Each structure stands twice: as C-alpha cells, then as structure tokens.
Amino acid sequence: MGTMLSSTEEQTVEVVDRLHDEYPESTISLRFSNRLELLIAVILSAQCTDERVNSVTADLFEKYDGPEAYAAADQEELAEDINSITYYNNKASYIRDTCEQIVEEHDGEVPDTMSALTDLSGVGRKTANVVLQHGHDVVEGVVVDTHVKRQSRRLGLTEQSTPEAIERELMEIVPESEWQQCTHLFISHGRAVCSARNPNCEACVLEDICPSSKLDSDTDLASGERW
Numbered sequence: 007m008g009t010m011l012s013s014t015e016e017q018t019v020e021v022v023d024r025l026h027d028e029y030p031e032s033t034i035s036l037r038f039s040n041r042l043e044l045l046i047a048v049i050l051s052a053q054c055t056d057e058r059v060n061s062v063t064a065d066l067f068e069k070y071d072g073p074e075a076y077a078a079a080d081q082e083e084l085a086e087d088i089n090s091i092t093y094y095n096n097k098a099s100y101i102r103d104t105c106e107q108i109v110e111e112h113d114g115e116v117p118d119t120m121s122a123l124t125d126l127s128g129v130g131r132k133t134a135n136v137v138l139q140h141g142h143d144v145v146e147g148v149v150v151d152t153h154v155k156r157q158s159r160r161l162g163l164t165e166q167s168t169p170e171a172i173e174r175e176l177m178e179i180v181p182e183s184e185w186q187q188c189t190h191l192f193i194s195h196g197r198a199v200c201s202a203r204n205p206n207c208e209a210c211v212l213e214d215i216c217p218s219s220k221l222d223s224d225t226d227l228a229s230g231e232r233w
C-alpha cells in the first residue's frame with residue numbers, strides 16, 4: 007500500500023534514509039582524473055549513458071591532454087572521436103568552444119563558480135552543479151537529471167516539471183547535507199528498480215510510501231498518465 011508520509015519533508019527524509027541503506031556505495035559513475043575531464047565527461051553524458059561516455063573517454067582523454075589541445079582540435083576530427091555519443095557534432099563544438107573560453111578567460115583552469123561555469127558553451131546548471139560538487143567540493147544545489155526528475159515526482163516530493171523548478175523545491179525539502187548524495191541515490195534506484203518504463207514496484211524499498219506504486223495506484227505521477 008503506497009501512502010505518503012504526512013509531510014513532504016518527512017517523506018523526503020524517509021526516502022533518502024531508505025535509499026542510503028539500499029545503496030550505501032552510490033557515487034558518480036563517470037570516469038575522470040581531473041576537473042577538465044570531469045567537465046568534458048558531463049557534457050558528453052547529456053542524453054547518453056555513463057557507460058557509453060566512459061568507453062569513449064578512455065581513448066579521448068589519452069589523445070587530448072588539456073584545454074589547449076581541445077581548443078585547437080579540428081571540429082570534424084573531434085566529432086569523429088566521439089561519434090558513438092548522442093549529438094556528437096554539437097558536443098564536439100561545445101567542447102572546443104568551452105576549452106577555448108577556459109584557455110582565454112580562465113588561464114586554462116575550469117572555473118569554480120556557478121556563474122562562470124554556466125557562461126561556458128554548452129554548460130547548464132546541471133553540468134555546473136556536477137563539476138562544482140565533484141571537481142571543486144562545492145555543493146550549491148541538487149543535480150536534477152532524468153532519474154531525479156522522475157522519482158521525485160513519482161514519490162510525491164514535487165509536482166514541478168522543469169529541472170530548475172524541481173531543483174528549487176528539492177533544495178527546500180532535502181537536508182543540505184544530502185544535496186549531493188541524493189542524486190546518486192536516485193540514479194542507483196532508477197537503474198536498479200524504478201526505471202522509466204517498467205518500475206519493479208514489488209521489489210521496491212519505497213513501495214509502502216510511494217503514491218505511484220503500481221501495486222495500488224493507477225497513475226504514474228512522473229508523467230501524470232495511467233500505468
């Protein structure tokens with residue numbers, strides 16, 4: 007029986023606690039060894055799996071060893087290097103432009119503020135949040151990806167639909183100490199159990215508090231449509 011706890015704050019804390027118990031080792035799955043590699047991996051990961059990105063960056067990071075190398079790269083060659091990634095032409099262009107900005111405006115260093123990061127080509131708030139959290143140890147917000155968006159709506163934590171609005175609401179109800187980790191917990195749960203098309207509600211540790219549970223609800227609150 008999926009019944010939400012009495013307040014959204016209580017519901018949120020309980021969800022995060024249970025997911026902590028379920029996925030104690032949850033962390034970022036992109037591979038990188040410095041801030042620039044992190045930034046490039048996150049740009050590449052938009053609408054693409056981390057697994058695919060990791061397989062491409064294994065060679066990419068060997069070939070290009072810093073922002074100057076990417077900035078000077080031939081557009082077609084760079085696009086070819088990442089051609090198994092979704093939107094590889096656009097992403098090659100973002101990477102070249104971003105690296106040019108990093109060289110010219112930031113002395114070759116990946117910036118450490120939200121405003122400077124989001125001024126870079128192809129970098130939105132989600133990418134900037136990831137780079138701040140994992141590259142600079144600065145937690146300014148909650149990374150809202152497709153898993154966070156889907157589950158926070160399914161679990162009744164928010165009714166918002168844009169990542170920006172969802173992030174604002176989550177920052178109100180998720181304890182600040184959990185802003186970073188809650189994203190990884192939702193990603194782990196989304197991959198293991200609460201998938202977009204066919205969540206395995208029978209096996210879900212949140213089933214009894216989930217108002218979207220297929221066991222007793224007709225509606226997926228993530229989409230607002232019937233299961």
Ligand code: SF4
Pocket residue numbers: 157160161199200201205206207210211212213216217218219220
């Ligand atoms: S798997 Fe089912 S019960 Fe669990 S959070 Fe997702 S929709 Fe809710």
